[in-house]
Amino acid sequence: MDEVSALETTVARFMKKEVAPHVPALDLEPAAPAAVTVSRLLQPLGLPGLPGAEGADAEELEPAALVRLVETMAAECAGVAAFVAYAQVGRLLAARCGLAAAPVPVAFGWLEAREPFPADGGVDVAARVADERLTADERAVPLAPAAATLGILARRGPDLCVAWVAPGPRVELGAPLALLGVRAVPCADVRVAGAPLLACTPLQARDLAWVIGLESLLLGACACGTAAAALAAAAAYARDRYQGGTTIDRHEPVALMLAANRANLDGAHAALLAAADGFAPDEPRSWRAAVRAKVATAPVATAAALDAVQVLGGYGYMRDYGLEKRLRDAVALGLLPWDATRLALLDRAGGLLGLDEDG
Amino acid sequence: MEPSSALARVVAHDTRAGQVLERGREFRRRYLDPVAAEVDRRMLLDPHYHPEELVRRGCEYGFLSLPIPAFLGGGGGLSLHSAVLMEELCAGCAGLANIFGAHYLGISGLLLSFDLNLFDRFLRQVPAAERRGEPLLFAAAITEPTAGTDVEDVDLLPKARLSMGARKVAGGYVLDGRKCFISNGSVARFTMLTCALDRKRPAESMSGFVVPAGTPGFSVGRVELKLGQRACHAAELVFEDCFVPDDLRIGTEGGGARLIEVVLAASRAPVAAIATGIARGAYEAALAFARQRPDGAGRLVDRQWVQQALADMHASLELGRQAYLEAGANFDTRVGGPLLGNPAVTETAMRLSAPLRQSALGLRLTGSEAFKRATTQQVLTRLEHAPVAAALGLSSLAKFSCSDLAVKVCLRALEILGPAGALERHAVEKRFRDAKLTQIYEGTNQLNRQAVFKGLVDGGDAWTR
Numbered sequence: 001m002d003e004v005s006a007l008e009t010t011v012a013r014f015m016k017k018e019v020a021p022h023v024p025a026l027d028l029e030p031a032a033p034a035a036v037t038v039s040r041l042l043q044p045l046g047l048p049g050l051p052g053a054e055g056a057d058a059e060e061l062e063p064a065a066l067v068r069l070v071e072t073m074a075a076e077c078a079g080v081a082a083f084v085a086y087a088q089v090g091r092l093l094a095a096r097c098g099l100a101a102a103p104v105p106v107a108f109g110w111l112e113a114r115e116p117f118p119a120d121g122g123v124d125v126a127a128r129v130a131d132e133r134l135t136a137d138e139r140a141v142p143l144a145p146a147a148a149t150l151g152i153l154a155r156r157g158p159d160l161c162v163a164w165v166a167p168g169p170r171v172e173l174g175a176p177l178a179l180l181g182v183r184a185v186p187c188a189d190v191r192v193a194g195a196p197l198l199a200c201t202p203l204q205a206r207d208l209a210w211v212i213g214l215e216s217l218l219l220g221a222c223a224c225g226t227a228a229a230a231l232a233a234a235a236a237y238a239r240d241r242y243q244g245g246t247t248i249d250r251h252e253p254v255a256l257m258l259a260a261n262r263a264n265l266d267g268a269h270a271a272l273l274a275a276a277d278g279f280a281p282d283e284p285r286s287w288r289a290a291v292r293a294k295v296a297t298a299p300v301a302t303a304a305a306l307d308a309v310q311v312l313g314g315y316g317y318m319r320d321y322g323l324e325k326r327l328r329d330a331v332a333l334g335l336l337p338w339d340a341t342r343l344a345l346l347d348r349a350g351g352l353l354g355l356d357e358d359g
Numbered sequence: 360m361e362p363s364s365a366l367a368r369v370v371a372h373d374t375r376a377g378q379v380l381e382r383g384r385e386f387r388r389r390y391l392d393p394v395a396a397e398v399d400r401r402m403l404l405d406p407h408y409h410p411e412e413l414v415r416r417g418c419e420y421g422f423l424s425l426p427i428p429a430f431l432g433g434g435g436g437l438s439l440h441s442a443v444l445m446e447e448l449c450a451g452c453a454g455l456a457n458i459f460g461a462h463y464l465g466i467s468g469l470l471l472s473f474d475l476n477l478f479d480r481f482l483r484q485v486p487a488a489e490r491r492g493e494p495l496l497f498a499a500a501i502t503e504p505t506a507g508t509d510v511e512d513v514d515l516l517p518k519a520r521l522s523m524g525a526r527k528v529a530g531g532y533v534l535d536g537r538k539c540f541i542s543n544g545s546v547a548r549f550t551m552l553t554c555a556l557d558r559k560r561p562a563e564s565m566s567g568f569v570v571p572a573g574t575p576g577f578s579v580g581r582v583e584l585k586l587g588q589r590a591c592h593a594a595e596l597v598f599e600d601c602f603v604p605d606d607l608r609i610g611t612e613g614g615g616a617r618l619i620e621v622v623l624a625a626s627r628a629p630v631a632a633i634a635t636g637i638a639r640g641a642y643e644a645a646l647a648f649a650r651q652r653p654d655g656a657g658r659l660v661d662r663q664w665v666q667q668a669l670a671d672m673h674a675s676l677e678l679g680r681q682a683y684l685e686a687g688a689n690f691d692t693r694v695g696g697p698l699l700g701n702p703a704v705t706e707t708a709m710r711l712s713a714p715l716r717q718s719a720l721g722l723r724l725t726g727s728e729a730f731k732r733a734t735t736q737q738v739l740t741r742l743e744h745a746p747v748a749a750a751l752g753l754s755s756l757a758k759f760s761c762s763d764l765a766v767k768v769c770l771r772a773l774e775i776l777g778p779a780g781a782l783e784r785h786a787v788e789k790r791f792r793d794a795k796l797t798q799i800y801e802g803t804n805q806l807n808r809q810a811v812f813k814g815l816v817d818g819g820d821a822w823t824r
Contacts, residue, residue, distance in 0.1 A: 028403065112779050118655025119662050140782060178400070180781045180788035187782075243508050245518035253805045306766065309586075309795060313507050313803050314540040317796055318593070319584035327586065331773065331791065332781040339774045341664060 004065045008072045014045060015076035023077045026184040027325055035146035035186035038083045039105070047084060049091035049104050051148075061088075063214065067221040067276035074225025078329035079184025081225060082336070085218035086143045086185060093151060093211050096281070097162055097201035107147035108162075108211070109190060110337065112139035117346055123208065127154035127163065127192070129200055134163040136192040140177055142336070145186035152192065153203070160203045170195035181325070181332030182222070206284060212346070213287030215337040216294035217276055223333035224269050227301035227308075230326035231261055234308035237315070254311055261304040268297040288347055295344045298334035305330035365681045369439070369688075379440045382420045383447030390416050391451030395590075396786055399454060402589035406582050409546050410590055414458055414494040422459050423494055424486035426466055428699075430709035431478060432486035437695055438625045439687035442632035446680070449636025450643065453793040454590030458496070460633060461542035461591060464626050465497025468551030468567060471621045472610040473698060473738040476725035477569060479717050481549055498547035500538035500596055501619060507540075510553070511623060511802045512809070513616040516562040523554045523598065525566065531604040532556070532568070537580065537597055542800070544594030545579040548572050552596075553615040565615030569607050576601030587792030606726040611735045621698075623810075624747055625690050627754035627801055631683035631761035634797040635676060638761075638768035641790035642672045645772035648785065665775055672768045679761040686750075686757035693746040698738060752814020755807035762797035762804060769794045 019041055026034050043052040047069075048060065061069065066088055073081035090106030110116065111126065118124050127136030136152050144150060147167060154163045165171055174189035235258050238249035248254045275293040278286045305327040309316035316323040334340065370377040390413055398410050417423060426441055427433020434440075441463050448456030466485070469477050488495040501510055509519035523536025538544070538552060549571055556564035570577055580595030610618060646669060649660035659665055699705050715721045724730055769791035773780035780787050798804045 110778070112782075113653075115652060115654040115659055119657070120655040122655075124653075124655060140779070178783040180783070180791070182781075242505070242520050244515050251805075253808075302770065306795070310798060310803065310805075313799055314502065314593075317586050317799055318540075319586070324586035327795070328792070331770075331788075335773060335776075335778050335781045337778065339777045339780070341668075341774050342777055345664065 004068055007065070008068055011045065011069055011072050012075070015073055015080070018044070019073075019080055020076055023080075023325075026077065026079055029183075034079075034184050035083075035143075038080055038184050039146060042080070042084065047087075049087040049106070050084070051104060063217060063279040064273070064276040067217055067272065070218050071221040071225035074222040074329075075229040077184060078222050078226040078326070078333060079182040081222045082182040082185045082219060082333065083143070083146075085215075085222055088218060089211065089215050090143065090147070090149070090151065092214060093162070094149065094164070096207060096210070097151075097164075097199075097203070099149075099164060099199055099201070102164065102198070103148035103166075105143055105147050106149045106151060107141055107143035109136070109138045109141040109144070109150060109152040111153070113137065117342065123160060123205075125153055125155050125160065127152050129154050129156040129161060129163050129197065132197050132200070133194040134165055134192045134197060135194055136163075136190070138190040138192065140187055141190045142185050142187045144188045144190050145173055145176060149198065150190065152190070153208075156200060156202075160205075160208065161200050162203050163200050164198040165192060165195045166198055168195065179332055181328035181330070182336070209284060209287050210281065212337065212343075213279065213290035216343065217272065217279060217290040219333050219336050220272050220290075220294040220297040221276070223297050223301035223330055224265065224272055226326050226329045226333065227261075227265055227304035228269075230305045230308035230323060230330065231258065231265065233323060233326070234258060234311040234316075237312050248311070257307040257311060261300075261307050264300045265304050268293070268300040271296050291343050291347050295340045295347070298340040301330045302334050365677070365684050366443070369443070369684055373439070375434075375436060376440055376443050379425070379436065379444045380447060382422075383444045386417070386420050386422070387448055387451035391448060391455055395452035395455065396783065396789065398452070398590045399789055400783070402454075403584070406584045406589070406592070407545070409592065410455060410458075411494070413455055414496070415492055417459060418489045418492050418494055421489065423462060423489045423496070426463050426470065427482050427485055428470075428478075428706070428709070430706050430713070431483045433482070434486075437687070437691040438628055439684065439691050442629040442683050442687040445629045445632040446636035446639065446683070449633045449793075450640040452590065453633055453637045453640075453790075453796075454588040456636070457542060457588050457591040457633065458546075460629060461499070462497045462547075463629065464499040464622070465543065465547060465549065465551045467622050467625050468499050468618065469497075469569060469609060471625060471698065472567065472614070472618055473734055474610050474731060475716060475734060476606060476722060476731070477609060479713075479722060479725065481569060483717075495549075496543050496547045498541055498543035498550045499622070500541045500544060500550050500552035502538060502540050504537055504539045504595075508803060508806045511619065511806060513562055513620055514813075516565065516616060517560075519561055521555055521558050521561060524558050525554045525556050525568070525603075527556060528602070531602055532566075532608065534568070534570070534576070534598040534601040534603055537595060539595045540583065540593045540800070541596050542591050542593055544596050545582050545592045550596065551609065553619055555615075556612065562616050564613050565619070566612050567609030567615045567618045568603050569609060570601070570603055574601060574603065586795060587789065588796050605728070608731075611732050614735060620751060621694065621742070621747060623802065624694055624751040624754050627751070627758040627807070628683050628687035628690060630797060630801045631679065631686060631754070631757035634758075634761040634765035634794060635679035635683060637790050637794045637797065638672070638679060638765040639676055641765075641769045641772035641787050641794070642669070642676060644785060644787050644790070645669070645672070645775040648776055648779070648787075659775070668771045668775055672771050675764040675768050679757075679764050682757040682760050686754040689753050690750045694742060694750045697742055697746070748814040750814075752811045755802070755810035756815065758801060759798075759804040759807040759811070762794070765794040765797055766791070
C-alpha cells in the first residue's frame with residue numbers, strides 16, 4: 001500500500017468514526033456554527049491548511065493525493081470534503097503568492113454580482129485596491145466565516161491582484177448563506193470597506209488559470225466521491241427491495257440506471273485522476289486538463305445522484321435515508337467553482353483566460 | 360409567462376379554465392411568492408409546521424371545492440381545471456400548491472367512485488366549510504412501506520408485499536398496518552385509502568375506505584423531512600385495530616384496484632401540470648437573473664448560450680403544457696364524461712334528489728350494500744377498460760414527460776445562474792428540489808412508462824378510437 005492509500009484508509013476510518021455522527025447536524029446547522037464544528041472535527045487529522053496543523057508538522061500533499069483524499073472524505077460527507085478542498089485552494093494560492101505563513105484557513109473570494117469572464121473577454125473584477133486598502137463588495141465567499149485570512153481577487157490600477165486581509169472591523173461578514181448542498185462549507189457575503197492589507201500580490205492570468213484548475217480538480221473529486229457513494233447506496237437498496245416479486249436490481253430499468261451511471265462515473269473519475277496526476281504548478285496544459293475533467297464530471301455526478309434517488313423512490317426523497325443530501329451535494333458541486341458551461345467556454349475561449357496550451 | 364398557444368386555446372373556449380387561471384395568478388402573486396422561501400426554510404427545521412393560514416386564504420378563492428360537483432356546492436371543475444390551477448400555483452411554490460393538489464387526489468377517490476352516500480356525507484362538507492373559511496382537507500393513502508409501485512398497478516398487485524390489510528368483522532372492517540409518504544396525511548380531516556381484504560388476493564380484494572381523522576386506532580406516525588415540496592406534509596399513517604364501519608367503504612368490496620386505476624388516470628395530468636409549473640418558476644427566475652446580471656458591457660441574457668438555454672426551456676414548457684392539457688381534456692371527455700353521464704341531466708337529477716338523499720332515510724338507502732352495488736354497476740362498470748387504460752396511458756405520458764422536463768429545465772436554470780444557483784436566495788435550487796419529487800410520486804416515472812406501454816403502445820389505437 002502506498003502512502004496515499006494508507007492516508008486514504010486512515011481518513012476513511014476517521015470520517016466514519018468522528019465525522020459521520022455529526023453529518024445530519026452539519027447539514028442543518030447555520031453555516032457559521034458549522035464552520036467551528038468542522039474545524040474542530042478535522043483537527044486531529046492534522047491536514048495542512050486547517051487550524052491545528054500550522055507550522056512544519058503539516059505535511060505537504062501533492063494535488064493527486066489531495067484529490068484522492070477529498071474524494072474519500074466526500075464518500076462520507078461532501079460538505080466536509082468541500083471544506084477541506086476550499087481550505088487547500090486558499091492555502092496553496094497563498095503559498096503561490098509567497099504567503100506560505102498566512103494564518104489558516106485561507107478563504108479565496110470570487111464574485112457573484114457580475115459575470116467574472118464576460119463575453120468580450122478578460123476578467124471583470126469589482127474589488128479595488130487603492131492607498132494600500134481594499135474596497136470590495138464581494139458576495140458569497142465560501143469558507144469566509146471560518147477564515148483566518150481572506151484573499152480577494154481585485155484590481156490594483158489595471159492589474160489583477162489578490163488583496164489579502166484579516167477578518168476585522170472593516171471586513172464585514174453578512175449572515176450565513178444557505179446553500180443547496182455542501183452545507184458544511186460556511187459561506188457569507190463579504191463587504192470590505194477600506195480594510196488595511198496584509199499583503200497585495202500580483203496575479204497573472206496564468207495564476208488565475210492555475211487556481212481555477214485546482215478548484216476544479218478538488219471540487220470535481222468531491223462530486224465524484226459523492227456520486228459514487230450515492231450509486232453504492234442505491235445498488236445496496238436495489239438488492240434488498242422487492243417489487244413485482246423480485247428484487248428491483250433484477251428489473252432492467254433499474255439495472256440499466258445503475259450500470260450506465262457506474263460506467264459514466266468511472267470514465268469521469270479516470271479523467272479526473274489523470275488530470276490530478278498531471279497537475280503541475282507551471283503546466284498550463286495540466287490546468288486545462290483539470291478544468292476539462294470537471295466539465296466531464298459535473299453532469300455525470302448529477303445524473304448518477306438523480307438516478308440513485310430515483311432507485312430508492314420515496315425513500316430517496318426523504319432526509320433520513322441520506323440520498324437526498326447526496327443529490328443536493330452533487331448538484332451544488334456541479335456549480336462550484338463554476339458550472340460546466342462556463343468552465344467549458346472558459347477553456348475554449350482562446351484557451352483558459354487567453355492562455356494557449358503552453359501558457 | 361403568457362399563456363402558450365395551447366393554454367390560450369383552452370382558456371378561449373373554456374370560461375372556467377380562464378377564471379381558474381386568473382384566480383391562480385392572483386393567489387400566487389399575493390400569497391405564494393412572498394412566503395415560499397420562508398416556509399420552505401422553516402419546514403427544514405420544523406417539518407410539523409402547517410401553513411394553515413395560507414390554506415385558509417385558498418378558501419376565499421374556492422380552491423378547496425374546485426373539483427367538487429356543483430350539485431354538492433362545489434366549483435364543478437374537471438381534471439383539466441385542476442391541472443391549470445396547479446401549474447399556476449406551482450410556478451410560485453410547489454410545496455404550498457401541493458396541499459391543494461393532494462387534497463384533490465383524496466377527493467377524487469370518492470368522486471370517481473360515484474358513491475352517492477359518501478358524496479352527501481363528506482364531499483358536501485368541503486364547500487360548506489370553505490364558505491365558512493375553514494379548510495377541510497382530504498388525503499389519499501395508497502403507498503405502503505413495502506409496496507409503492509406494486510400498489511399502483513393492478514397487474515403488479517398479485518406480487519405486492521403489502522404492509523397493510525383489512526379484515527371483515529360484524530358491521531365493518533378492522534384495518535391494520537401502515538401507509539407511508541402520504542401527502543396531507545397529518546393534516547387531513549378525511550383520508551381516502553385502499554387496502555386488501557385478502558393479502559393473498561390483493562387485486563381481487565383491494566377496497567377503498569374513507570377514514571376520518573380521530574378514528575380510534577388511526578394515528579399519524581412520522582412526518583418526513585423532505586428534499587423539496589416541504590410545505591406539504593408527507594406522513595406515515597398508522598392503523599392499529601382500526602374499526603371502520605361498512606358505510607365508510609368506498610363503493611363495493613374489491614373495487615379498490617379499479618378505483619386506483621381511474622383515480623390515477625385523473626390525477627396524473629395535474630401532476631404533470633405541477634411539474635410544468637415548477638419548471639416555469641425556474642425558467643422565470645433564470646430569465647430574470649440573466650436579464651439583470653451584468654456581463655461586461657451588456658447583460659448575461661445577451662450571450663448566445665444563455666439564449667439557447669432559455670429557448671430550450673421555453674420549448675419544454677410549451678411541450679409540457681400541451682401534454683398535460685391534452686391528458687386532462689382526454690380524461691374529462693373519455694372517462695369523466697361517461698362516468699357522470701349527461702352533465703345537465705346528472706346535475707338536475709342530483710339537485711332534485713338532494714333533499715331525499717340527504718335525509719336520514721336517504722342516507723340509509725344510499726349507504727346500503729344493495730344501493731352501492733347497483734350504483735357501481737351503473738357507473739363504474741359502464742366505463743369500458745380501453746378508454747380508462749388509454750386515459751391512464753396518456754396521463755402517465757404527460758406525467759413522466761413533464762417531470763423529466765421539469766428536472767432538466769431546473770438544471771438548465773441552475774446552470775444559467777452558475778455558482779449563484781447553489782444559493783438559496785435565488786430560489787432556483789428550491790425549484791430543482793421540488794421538481795425531483797414529480798419523478799417519484801403518483802408512481803415512479805418507470806411505472807408511468809409501463810402504463811404508457813400498456814395503455815398506448817401495446818393497446819394499439821385504443822385512445823384514438
